[in-house]
Amino acid sequence: MANPRALDFLQGHSETTAKLAVDQLVTVTDMSRRNENTMVVGRGTSGYFVKHGADWHRRRTVADEYRNIQFLSRAAHPDLSAAIPPIIAHDPEGGWLATRLIRDGATFRNAVRPRRTVLVGASRRVGSLAGALHASSFQAADVEQLGTQPPGVGRFLRPSGAAYAEFSPATITFLTAVQSSPVFGESLRSLKSLWQPTSLLHGDLRWDNIVLSVPDGDERAAGRVVRVKSLSRVWLIDWEFLQVGDPHWDLACFIAEIVWYWLASLPTDAERPPDVSSAARPIASQQPAIAAFLAGHRAAYPDFASRFDCCQLVVWLAMRLLGGVYERTQRQRKIDRTCVLALQLAENLLHEPSAGVALLGLEQ
Numbered sequence: 001m002a003n004p005r006a007l008d009f010l011q012g013h014s015e016t017t018a019k020l021a022v023d024q025l026v027t028v029t030d031m032s033r034r035n036e037n038t039m040v041v042g043r044g045t046s047g048y049f050v051k052h053g054a055d056w057h058r059r060r061t062v063a064d065e066y067r068n069i070q071f072l073s074r075a076a077h078p079d080l081s082a083a084i085p086p087i088i089a090h091d092p093e094g095g096w097l098a099t100r101l102i103r104d105g106a107t108f109r110n111a112v113r114p115r116r117t118v119l120v121g122a123s124r125r126v127g128s129l130a131g132a133l134h135a136s137s138f139q140a141a142d143v144e145q146l147g148t149q150p151p152g153v154g155r156f157l158r159p160s161g162a163a164y165a166e167f168s169p170a171t172i173t174f175l176t177a178v179q180s181s182p183v184f185g186e187s188l189r190s191l192k193s194l195w196q197p198t199s200l201l202h203g204d205l206r207w208d209n210i211v212l213s214v215p216d217g218d219e220r221a222a223g224r225v226v227r228v229k230s231l232s233r234v235w236l237i238d239w240e241f242l243q244v245g246d247p248h249w250d251l252a253c254f255i256a257e258i259v260w261y262w263l264a265s266l267p268t269d270a271e272r273p274p275d276v277s278s279a280a281r282p283i284a285s286q287q288p289a290i291a292a293f294l295a296g297h298r299a300a301y302p303d304f305a306s307r308f309d310c311c312q313l314v315v316w317l318a319m320r321l322l323g324g325v326y327e328r329t330q331r332q333r334k335i336d337r338t339c340v341l342a343l344q345l346a347e348n349l350l351h352e353p354s355a356g357v358a359l360l361g362l363e364q
Helices: 005-011 014-023 056-075 108-112 120-135 140-146 152-157 161-166 169-179 182-189 247-263 283-300 310-329 337-351 353-360
Strands: 025-030 036-042 047-052 087-091 096-100 105-107 199-201 210-213 233-236 243-245
Touching: 005 036, 005 047, 005 087, 005 096, 047 056, 056 087, 056 096, 056 140, 105 108, 108 120, 108 210, 108 247, 120 199, 120 210, 120 233, 120 247, 120 283, 140 243, 152 169, 152 182, 152 310, 169 182, 169 310, 169 337, 182 310, 182 337, 199 247, 247 283, 247 310, 247 337, 283 353, 310 337, 310 353, 337 353
Parallel strands: none
Antiparallel strands: 025 036, 036 047, 047 096, 087 096, 105 210, 199 243, 210 233
């Protein structure tokens, strides 16, 4: 259910009040995920995406996103700055943040969903924006402000007792598997030594945080499956996890989505071992999108080429798969087939990263 207070928040700011009055508001739609998210759309040109943090922790994440977008407006490459929806209004005490809505946009996930292969051109553009972010300058003081911690997957080895009380049965099954694996144990304990914080990171470069802007004349929708015939712009949203970190992590987050896209297309017959040759969306057919994504990144951030390590990327990919399994099992009573496949794949990648290099079609 849409938060009715979102409209009250917008009507409390002069710019949005005037536009909504002219446009005659027609829809207020709930888009909640971590926060209470609301899409407010008028008949004319106005459209706003409103976030609300309902408790102390979520108000803090909303405040972090506001701070991070403000920081990027000063520090980021112009190409990246143009790909971040501008802030319209902010109320730190109430935990509110409104940005411009991408009226002709669809998430990368919804654009890919009706297809058998990932969009190559859009992947290249996302890689270019990630490269522009990673190449952006920052000061030593920014490191303390933004943070530089490796991903929190290391906590899977020793969750707190309080956390266990909140876990679903599927999550407990997942954690038991991770904690009983020597491969996972060794890899998770070595995360800090692997983490090389050299660049600004988005921190959560999943498909839901990438919006494709579709030109007029194409089918377009917010939150619905769309078929993208042409592409005018790519936007990056959800900046609450901006930090200084290892660029391989952002690359791994995007590529992990492609891997999930492949795994989800494998037959789900639990009586038979997985047959990768029968995937509806074979991993080989996704390799051009992976290559395009990395090529776009390389073109935007050529200085990273000497530090790019295929095997290190594969290790971070395995870690992102672990994080994805954890997130999914929180909504499950029994761990599903795709999560089991992702967990097994992650262990295999950590055991032999060179096999992951071949799987993804990466150039050594």
